[in-house]
Amino acid sequence: MTNHSATATDVRPPAGLTLPGRPTARRRPTRAWRVAGYAALVLAAAALLLPFYWMVVSSLKTNNDVFTIPIKWLPDPVVWRNYADIWQRSDMTTWLGNTLLLSVAVTTLQVLTGSFAAYGFARVRFPGRDVLFLAYVGTIAVPWQSYMIPQFVLMSKLHLSNTLWSIVAIQAFGAFGVFLMKQFYETIPEELSESARVDGLTEFGIYRRIMLPLSRPALASLALITFVTTWNDYLGPLIYLRSPELRTIQLGLNTFVSQYNAEYALIMTGSVLSVLPVAVIFLLGQRYFVEGIATTGLKG
Amino acid sequence: MATLSRPRPRRSLVWRNTVAGWSFILPNFAGFAALTLVPVVALFYLAFTNWNVFGVAEWTGTANFRRMWNDASFWTALKNTVYYTVFHIPLTMAAALGLALLLNRKLRGVAFFRTVAFFPYITSIVAIAVVWNQLFSPEYGPVNAFLRWVGIDNPPGWTTSADWSMPAVILVGTWRYMGYYMLLFLAGLQTIPAQLYEAAQIDGATPWQRFVNVTLPGLRHTTFFVTVMLTIESFKVFDLILVMTQGGPGQSTLVLSQYVYQKGFVENQFGYASAVSIVLFAICFGVTLVQFLVNRRVER
Structure with a gap:
């Protein structure tokens, strides 16, 4: 369906939708409303940010300064040393290395197989396609927690448990990537591939030369979201990775917390380091996160 | 088709x-x-076998389910999961919709706020749980410091108290997910044509009437999707609880997913754990199905 003038029942925004403030004439809120709006905004922002503020500030405190009465809202003295000590006191390097390796491998596989499969679902007509897609979508209503036991049994039979491969296997073939890419492909006009077909391009050629270049924003969304999800995953590594040298950052951080549970400042230092890469990626690619979520969410 | x-x-x-x-x-x-x-x-x-890691899977019919019926811990886990769900869904929904309405106005700093609101969602559960455990610390934590400051002499013990650990987890869950659902609502709000608001205003509708008669019907699709996602997300709640409270104190925050994990990966009773998984599976699948059917009926 094309995007003609909007009706109330079925309105689908164009793919590259931008989020706040649309350019339509909208009544200007009265002064009192504006003030109330700003007050609410500031309050909500404070509530959302306070934990992060606490994390960063505590990571720069001495251990005894973390919990004080009254609370010290600024570190004094500023203990930069925490950020040097953490590398000695923990296996941070191993954890970060493992996590980076996993995140890159999973993201690459997910983007490749996901965008490939999505083309099959979005553009090739063959019997059984819609039933198959329903199976994909249906698993979104099935939480991983409910089939983690048989999955673990299967992986153990394949001798993959307690290897990094297990995490690659369970994360790389999710339905999410297929779903997101299919939603995006369907916004690309069919005529484009139709005329390419007339020009003699194979289906693979159409995917490679037309769809892929056009779907760069969606690919970016998928890559970023997958990377962050894998980076943050705690349950998969918890179940599959038993050897200390295989630990990911989340697993490592949690063992560190239970080992040194009174090292309040250092625990926060570790937390900051575990969040930092994700924060940087998010701030750089924010647009893609937002668009990816809006696409999958809206049309779900 | x-x-x-x-x-x-x-x-x-x-x-x-x-x-x-x-x-x-x-x-x-x-x-x-x-x-x-x-x-x-x-x-x-x-689920119909008595399998543990060592033996072979032996068919035991409905034995696991009969055992479950008399298993007090299972019922506690189910009750706690429902407790979490019943509060998490409306709280998150209200917060997300409220924030989305706020951001949909023409205010300064909206883009910044959107970033802030989304931040908890992309931060790993481990880091979040660790920070919130410090914030909730009964004696010296800032949450209770604040409560004392507003005049509550005897603030709750949060994660150290059997009565307050679940509210603490629910609060953190809401804090984490409201930014994500806010984005979905925001995207939904932008599909409501401005003409409808103008027409309502010309007809003399109050802001509340506009909200009930224009905004809410316009958000029907989004609300439906959000409800489905929130329901599944609530029933499968696991990592947040595992890291924040480990199900304690006592069994006060033991939830279904964690009970599956406990029986399966800690006690190696894969057969029984699978039976509990089926309950989790059935709930998520059943609730989603019912929501779909209700949605279809309303649509007609």
Whole structure:
């Protein structure tokens, strides 16, 4: 369906939708409303940010300064040393290395197989396609927690448990990537591939030369979201990775917390380091996160 | 469906498309089938066996389910999961919708706020749980410091108290997810045509009437999707609780997923754990199905 003038029942925004403030004439809120709006905004922002503020500030405190009465809202003295000590006191390097390796491998596989499969679902007509897609979508209503036991049994039979491969296997073939890419492909006009077909391009050629270049924003969304999800995953590594040298950052951080549970400042230092890469990626690619979520969410 | 509605294509074309379609889908589907579909099916076999890691799986019929019926811990886990769900869904929904309405106005700093609101969602559970445990610290934590400051002399013990650990987890859950659902609502709000608001205003509708008669109906699709996602997300709640409270104190925050984990991976009772998984599976699937049917009926 094309995007003609909007009706109330079925309105689908164009793919590259931008989020706040649309350019339509909208009544200007009265002064009192504006003030109330700003007050609410500031309050909500404070509530959302306070934990992060606490994390960063505590990571720069001495251990005894973390919990004080009254609370010290600024570190004094500023203990930069925490950020040097953490590398000695923990296996941070191993954890970060493992996590980076996993995140890159999973993201690459997910983007490749996901965008490939999505083309099959979005553009090739063959019997059984819609039933198959329903199976994909249906698993979104099935939480991983409910089939983690048989999955673990299967992986153990394949001798993959307690290897990094297990995490690659369970994360790389999710339905999410297929779903997101299919939603995006369907916004690309069919005529484009139709005329390419007339020009003699194979289906693979159409995917490679037309769809892929056009779907760069969606690919970016998928890559970023997958990377962050894998980076943050705690349950998969918890179940599959038993050897200390295989630990990911989340697993490592949690063992560190239970080992040194009174090292309040250092625990926060570790937390900051575990969040930092994700924060940087998010701030750089924010647009893609937002668009990816809006696409999958809206049309779900 | 799409295949049938076309004028009957030549047989060779159907064949060619089937091969093309499957070759696109196969790389992803192979992994998806092996690691998701097969385990889901296997779940329904394992649940009727007494399998632990060492022995062989022996068919025991409904023994696991009869055991579950008399298992007080199972009922506690189910009750706690429902407790979490019943509060998490409306709280998150209200917060997300409220924030989305706020951001949809023309205020300064909206883009910044959107980033802030989304931040908890992309931060790993481990880091979040660790920070919130410090914030909730009964004696010296800032949450209770604040409560004392506003005049509550005897603030709750949060994660150290059997009565307050669940509210603490619910609060953190809401804090984490409201930014994500806010984005979905925001995207939904932008599909409501401004003309409808103008017309309502000309008819003399109050802001509240505009909200009830224009905004809410316009958000029907989004609200439906959000409800489904929130329900599944609440019933499968696991990592947040595992890291924040480990189900304690006592069994005060023990939830279904964690009980599966406990029975399966800690006590090696894979058969019984699978039976509990089926309950989790059935709840998520059933609730989603009911919501879909209700949504269809309302739509008509």
